[in-house]
Amino acid sequence: MIENIYDVVIAGGGLCGFACAIKSAWNGKKVLLIEKRPALSWEGTWANQLNFNVGNSSVTNLIVDELNKVGGLKNGRADAPILEMLMDKLADKNGVSLLLYSYPVRLIFDDDLAYGIVIGNKSGEQIIKAKIVVDATEEALLWRQTNTKIRKDLSLPTGKQTIFFNHVEGDIKLPMKLDNDITIYPSVWEGEVCVEYNVEKCDPLLARRKMPEMIKLVRSEVPQLKDALLTHAGNEPFPDTAMVEFEDKSIEHPRIKNFFGAGIWSSDAENSPMGRLEIGEKVGQILSKCDGVKDFPTDIMTGSYFREPEKASDAIVIGGGTGGAISAIASGRQGVKTTLIEASPSLGGIGTGGAIHVYCAGTRGGIQDEMDNKIAEISPLFLGKWKVVGFHPEAKKMILQQMAEEAGVDIILNTVISGVIREKGKYQTKSDEKVTTKAVAIPEPYEEINRLLGVIAVGSNGVSIYRAKVFIDSTGDGDIASMSGAPFVIGRERDNLTHTFSQPAEGLNKDGNLYGLNFDAGYVDPTDVEDLTRGRRLGINLYWHDKFTPENRILHIAPIIGIRQSRQIIGEYQLTLADEIAGRRFEDGISFMTTFYDNHGFDYENESDEAALWVWALGNFSRRIGCEIPYRCLIPKNVDGLILACRAISLTFDAHAGMRMQNDIQRIGEVAGLSASIAVKDGVPVREIDIKKLQAMLKESGILDEKYRPAPAVEDRPLELPTGAEIDESKTEALVWLSTYKGKETALALKNLISSEDPNMRFRASAALARYGVEEAFQELLRSVKNRVSEKTKGAKSVAIWEASIPFLGITGDKRAVPALVEVLKDKNATLDALIGALRALERIGDKSVISDIKEFLKRDDLPTKRVLQSSSALLKGMSPAVDDAKWQIELASAETLLSLGVPIDEVRQIVEPHLKDNRAYVRRYANKILSM
Ligand SMILES: Cc1cc2nc3c(=O)[nH]c(=O)nc-3n(C[C@H](O)[C@H](O)[C@H](O)COP(=O)(O)OP(=O)(O)OC[C@H]3O[C@@H](n4cnc5c(N)ncnc54)[C@H](O)[C@@H]3O)c2cc1C
Incomplete structure (x- = not known):
C-alpha cells in the first residue's frame, strides 16, 4: 500500500x-x-x-x-x-x-x-x-x-508506428526497406514480422488514419505478407x-x-x-549521494498545475469505450459540438483495447449495425486469408475513429478525468465516499442537486479544464457521476464484492486465427487505482512462463484491464433482475436489453436470494432474459448536466449481470448522445428533455424497432394455476419464480412436487416454499442437508443439492435447522461455499446458542480457503487458473455472524482487524463495513 x-x-x-x-x-x-x-x-x-x-x-x-x-x-x-x-x-x-x-x-x-x-x-x-x-x-x-x-x-515530434503480421509465408530477408519509409524487421517469433512506418506527428490518431494505406502497400509489395494476418499494433507510436x-x-x-x-x-x-x-x-x-528533504511542510495541498487555457464544447463525452464512442458519434451527427476524452490510446474500450472482441448476447439495432457493417467491409485488409474470433479489434478502432471524425467529434486520447467542477463546492477531486451498501434501497431524499460545469483532464500536455453544456459519463465506472456527487452502490449487498475481472490478451487459436484470451483473474476494486495496479499486475503475471515458446506465447497484452463491474450509479429508476426476467416495459423506455444472468459468481450463498433462486434452484443461469430500459436509468440522482452511457447506469447488482453486453451498451451510447443533442438544442437539462422526441429519433435509428423487443423469460402476470398433478417442469419454473413475488397462494401449487421422484424438482419446490413456512419444504431442505444429497442442481453453476439447500434453509429462519448447520461447520468434507453458506444461514436464523460453535469453527486449521476462479477452455498451454485466497470470506462471514448474534464488537474486532491490512481493497472494504455496523 x-x-x-x-x-x-x-x-x-x-x-x-x-x-x-x-x-x-x-x-x-x-x-x-x-x-x-x-x-x-x-x-x-x-x-x-x-x-x-x-x-x-x-x-x-x-x-x-x-x-x-x-x-x-x-x-x-x-x-x-x-x-x-x-x-x-x-x-x-x-x-x-x-x-x-x-x-x-x-x-x-x-x-x-x-x-x-x-x-x-x-x-x-x-x-x-x-x-x-x-x-x-x-x-x-x-x-x-x-x-x-x-x-x-515539440509536444508531438515525428514517430514510428509498428504493426505485426503473423503467418508470413516463405522466406523473407530482413530487415527490408520499402518506399514510404516503411521498414520490415524480424520479430522474436518465427512467422511474425514487425512493420514500422513513419507518422508525421507522434499521435495515435494519425498513426491509425495512415494504417490502411500502409497495410495495402506492404501486402502489394511483399508477396510473403499478401495473405498474412495482421494480429496487433503498437498502442502508440514511438517518438523519434x-x-x-x-x-x-x-x-x-x-x-x-x-x-x-x-x-x-x-x-x-x-x-x-x-x-x-x-x-x-x-x-x-x-x-544516491543526495539525502534530500529532512523536514516536510505541514500544509501541503492537492491541486493541479494548469498549463493549458480552458476549452469548451456543447457536449463532452468522457470515456471513448463501448458506449462512449457511439455516444459521441450520435451527438456529433446531430450537429452538436462534441468532444470525446478517452484515457487509453484508442476508441472502443474493452471491446478493442480490452481484447474482448466478441459479441455475446445483447440486442442489435442502431448505429452499431452501421458500424459493424463497415468493420466487416474493412476486415479482409487486416485478416488476409485468416479469421478472427469475433471482430478485428484494430478494424473496430479504426472505424470508430473514422465515424467519429466524420461526425466532427474532437477526439482527445491518452487523457484521464481526475476531477470535476460543479456548482456547489469548488474542485471535487476525490470521489464522494457515499458508498451505500444496500443494493436495492435508493437513499432518499436528496436536497441538493449539483450542476456539473466542467471536468479536470490530465494528459500528456499536463492538466486542462473542459467545460460543456452536457456531459456524458461513459467511463464504465461512473467516475464522473460519483465525482459530481451522485450516489452509487458497489458490489453485492453482503460483502460489496464486484464481479471478477479479467486481464485479456490476444493469441492465436489452434487454427491459427486471432482470438482474445479471457478468464477470471481475481477481484479488484476498480475505483481505486492502487488496487487497479495490483489487479493489473496479478492479471499479467498469470501469463508468465519460465520458458516462452510459440505454443505458450501471447501476442499482445490488452492495454485495458477487463473490469466487468464497478459502481452502479443510482439514477431516477434502478432496474432490477425481476424487470429483466419479466420483460418489463416502461413509458420512458429508450432501449432493449437481452442476455443471461452473467454474474461470474461461484458463491450463491453470498449473492441475493433472487440470484440463488434463479441460478441454483431453477438452473437458469444461461436462460435469455430481457426488457426495456427506462430513460431514468441514465439520469443520475443528485446531479444535473450529466447523463450515463456505460455499464454504470442505474441497475441493481443483479440487474447488472444481465445489462452489460456490448450490443446493449452501444445502444445506450446512442441514446445518451441523442439525448445530449436534444438537451443542447432545446436548452433544457438532460433530465427534462422531451422523451417522446427522443423515442421518435430512436425508432428512426432502429434502436426501438419492435423486432428487437425481447420476450419475457417469465411473464409478470398471475399464472393460471395448474392442479398439482399437471405441474410439469416447464411450468414449475415460472411458478417457482413468480411465487417469490405473488405470495403464498401461488406458491402452494408447488407443494405436491415436494414428494416428486426427481430430487431437483423436490429442491426447486422446497426452495420456493422456504419463505412461506411450509413444513414439508423445510423438512425437505433439512433432509437434503443432513443426508448430503449429492445429485447436482440443474444448469450452469451447478452444485450438490445439499449445498444449494443451505441458503434456503437460512431463509426459513427455523431454529430446528441449527444442529444440521452446525454439523456442516464441523464437516471436514464440506466445500468452502457450504461452510460460508452455513454461517450465513445461522446468521439469518439468529440463534445465539451457536456462538461457541462458530468460535470453535474458526480454530479449525483444515478449512478450505482456495477459490479457484473460472478459466476459459481455450487457455494457453500450461497456464493455471487464478486462485483467490478466500480465508477472508470465511473469517469475515464468521465475524459478521457473530456480531449479529450479539458478540461484543471488541471481540469481533480481533477477527476482523488483520483483514484491514490486506493488500486487496475489496477485503479491506468488507472488513471496514463490518466494523462500522
Ligand atoms: C472480461 C470481460 C469479458 C466480457 N465478455 C463479453 C463478451 O464476450 N461479449 C459482450 O458483448 N460483452 C462482454 N463483456 C461486457 C462488455 O464488454 C462491457 O460491459 C462493455 O463493453 C462495457 O462498456 P462501457 O462503455 O461501459 O465500458 P468500456 O468499454 O470499458 O469503456 C470505458 C472507457 O472509459 C475510459 N475511461 C475510464 N475512466 C476514465 C476517466 N476517468 N477518464 C477518461 N476515460 C476514462 C476507459 O479507458 C474506456 O475506454 C465483457 C466484459 C469484460 C470486462
Whole structure:
C-alpha cells in the first residue's frame, strides 16, 4: 500500500524511470515509481518490440539476461508482452513500489527544495511526499513547472508506428526497406514480422488514419505478407526525438537541490532503449549521494498545475469505450459540438483495447449495425486469408475513429478525468465516499442537486479544464457521476464484492486465427487505482512462463484491464433482475436489453436470494432474459448536466449481470448522445428533455424497432394455476419464480412436487416454499442437508443439492435447522461455499446458542480457503487458473455472524482487524463495513 513518505519518487515508468528506480533501490532507497499507463517501459511494451542489445548499464544487462533466459529476446528484439511481465517482476524483486494509471500533475516545491508530487488519476488527486523527486516523464511534465527555459517544445515530434503480421509465408530477408519509409524487421517469433512506418506527428490518431494505406502497400509489395494476418499494433507510436528541449540540458536541477531529470530531454544519450536505460541508471547513481528533504511542510495541498487555457464544447463525452464512442458519434451527427476524452490510446474500450472482441448476447439495432457493417467491409485488409474470433479489434478502432471524425467529434486520447467542477463546492477531486451498501434501497431524499460545469483532464500536455453544456459519463465506472456527487452502490449487498475481472490478451487459436484470451483473474476494486495496479499486475503475471515458446506465447497484452463491474450509479429508476426476467416495459423506455444472468459468481450463498433462486434452484443461469430500459436509468440522482452511457447506469447488482453486453451498451451510447443533442438544442437539462422526441429519433435509428423487443423469460402476470398433478417442469419454473413475488397462494401449487421422484424438482419446490413456512419444504431442505444429497442442481453453476439447500434453509429462519448447520461447520468434507453458506444461514436464523460453535469453527486449521476462479477452455498451454485466497470470506462471514448474534464488537474486532491490512481493497472494504455496523 502507498506509504506516507518515500526516499525517491519517480514520475514516469518508461525505460529511464525504470532504470533509475532499480538503481536507486540497489542503493538502498525506498522508491515509488509512478506511471500513467498500466505498463512499465512503455517504449518496449506499449510501442512494441524495440531493438534491445547488451549495453553499458547493469540494468540493461540484467534485462537482457533475463529476457534471454525465458526466450523473450531474438533477432535483437525484445518481445513486448514478455518484457512487460519481466519489468513488473524485476520491480517487485528489487523492492520498487509501483503505482500505475497515475499522472504527475504538480511538483510540490519551493525555490530550493522539492517535497514530492501531486498525482492525478481516475480516483482523484493525491499527494506523494518524497525526499528526492525525479521527473522521468517523456514530456518533462514536472521540470516545465520550474521556470526552466524551453528552447523547443515539440509536444508531438515525428514517430514510428509498428504493426505485426503473423503467418508470413516463405522466406523473407530482413530487415527490408520499402518506399514510404516503411521498414520490415524480424520479430522474436518465427512467422511474425514487425512493420514500422513513419507518422508525421507522434499521435495515435494519425498513426491509425495512415494504417490502411500502409497495410495495402506492404501486402502489394511483399508477396510473403499478401495473405498474412495482421494480429496487433503498437498502442502508440514511438517518438523519434525528445518532445522538449531546454536551454540547459541537465539531470540535476539548477536550483532545486533534490530534483532530478531522467529523460532524453535531460541528457545527450541516444534515443534508444539502451540509451534510455543508461540515463536512468546514471540518475539513480547520482541521486544516491543526495539525502534530500529532512523536514516536510505541514500544509501541503492537492491541486493541479494548469498549463493549458480552458476549452469548451456543447457536449463532452468522457470515456471513448463501448458506449462512449457511439455516444459521441450520435451527438456529433446531430450537429452538436462534441468532444470525446478517452484515457487509453484508442476508441472502443474493452471491446478493442480490452481484447474482448466478441459479441455475446445483447440486442442489435442502431448505429452499431452501421458500424459493424463497415468493420466487416474493412476486415479482409487486416485478416488476409485468416479469421478472427469475433471482430478485428484494430478494424473496430479504426472505424470508430473514422465515424467519429466524420461526425466532427474532437477526439482527445491518452487523457484521464481526475476531477470535476460543479456548482456547489469548488474542485471535487476525490470521489464522494457515499458508498451505500444496500443494493436495492435508493437513499432518499436528496436536497441538493449539483450542476456539473466542467471536468479536470490530465494528459500528456499536463492538466486542462473542459467545460460543456452536457456531459456524458461513459467511463464504465461512473467516475464522473460519483465525482459530481451522485450516489452509487458497489458490489453485492453482503460483502460489496464486484464481479471478477479479467486481464485479456490476444493469441492465436489452434487454427491459427486471432482470438482474445479471457478468464477470471481475481477481484479488484476498480475505483481505486492502487488496487487497479495490483489487479493489473496479478492479471499479467498469470501469463508468465519460465520458458516462452510459440505454443505458450501471447501476442499482445490488452492495454485495458477487463473490469466487468464497478459502481452502479443510482439514477431516477434502478432496474432490477425481476424487470429483466419479466420483460418489463416502461413509458420512458429508450432501449432493449437481452442476455443471461452473467454474474461470474461461484458463491450463491453470498449473492441475493433472487440470484440463488434463479441460478441454483431453477438452473437458469444461461436462460435469455430481457426488457426495456427506462430513460431514468441514465439520469443520475443528485446531479444535473450529466447523463450515463456505460455499464454504470442505474441497475441493481443483479440487474447488472444481465445489462452489460456490448450490443446493449452501444445502444445506450446512442441514446445518451441523442439525448445530449436534444438537451443542447432545446436548452433544457438532460433530465427534462422531451422523451417522446427522443423515442421518435430512436425508432428512426432502429434502436426501438419492435423486432428487437425481447420476450419475457417469465411473464409478470398471475399464472393460471395448474392442479398439482399437471405441474410439469416447464411450468414449475415460472411458478417457482413468480411465487417469490405473488405470495403464498401461488406458491402452494408447488407443494405436491415436494414428494416428486426427481430430487431437483423436490429442491426447486422446497426452495420456493422456504419463505412461506411450509413444513414439508423445510423438512425437505433439512433432509437434503443432513443426508448430503449429492445429485447436482440443474444448469450452469451447478452444485450438490445439499449445498444449494443451505441458503434456503437460512431463509426459513427455523431454529430446528441449527444442529444440521452446525454439523456442516464441523464437516471436514464440506466445500468452502457450504461452510460460508452455513454461517450465513445461522446468521439469518439468529440463534445465539451457536456462538461457541462458530468460535470453535474458526480454530479449525483444515478449512478450505482456495477459490479457484473460472478459466476459459481455450487457455494457453500450461497456464493455471487464478486462485483467490478466500480465508477472508470465511473469517469475515464468521465475524459478521457473530456480531449479529450479539458478540461484543471488541471481540469481533480481533477477527476482523488483520483483514484491514490486506493488500486487496475489496477485503479491506468488507472488513471496514463490518466494523462500522
Ligand atoms: C472480461 C470481460 C469479458 C466480457 N465478455 C463479453 C463478451 O464476450 N461479449 C459482450 O458483448 N460483452 C462482454 N463483456 C461486457 C462488455 O464488454 C462491457 O460491459 C462493455 O463493453 C462495457 O462498456 P462501457 O462503455 O461501459 O465500458 P468500456 O468499454 O470499458 O469503456 C470505458 C472507457 O472509459 C475510459 N475511461 C475510464 N475512466 C476514465 C476517466 N476517468 N477518464 C477518461 N476515460 C476514462 C476507459 O479507458 C474506456 O475506454 C465483457 C466484459 C469484460 C470486462
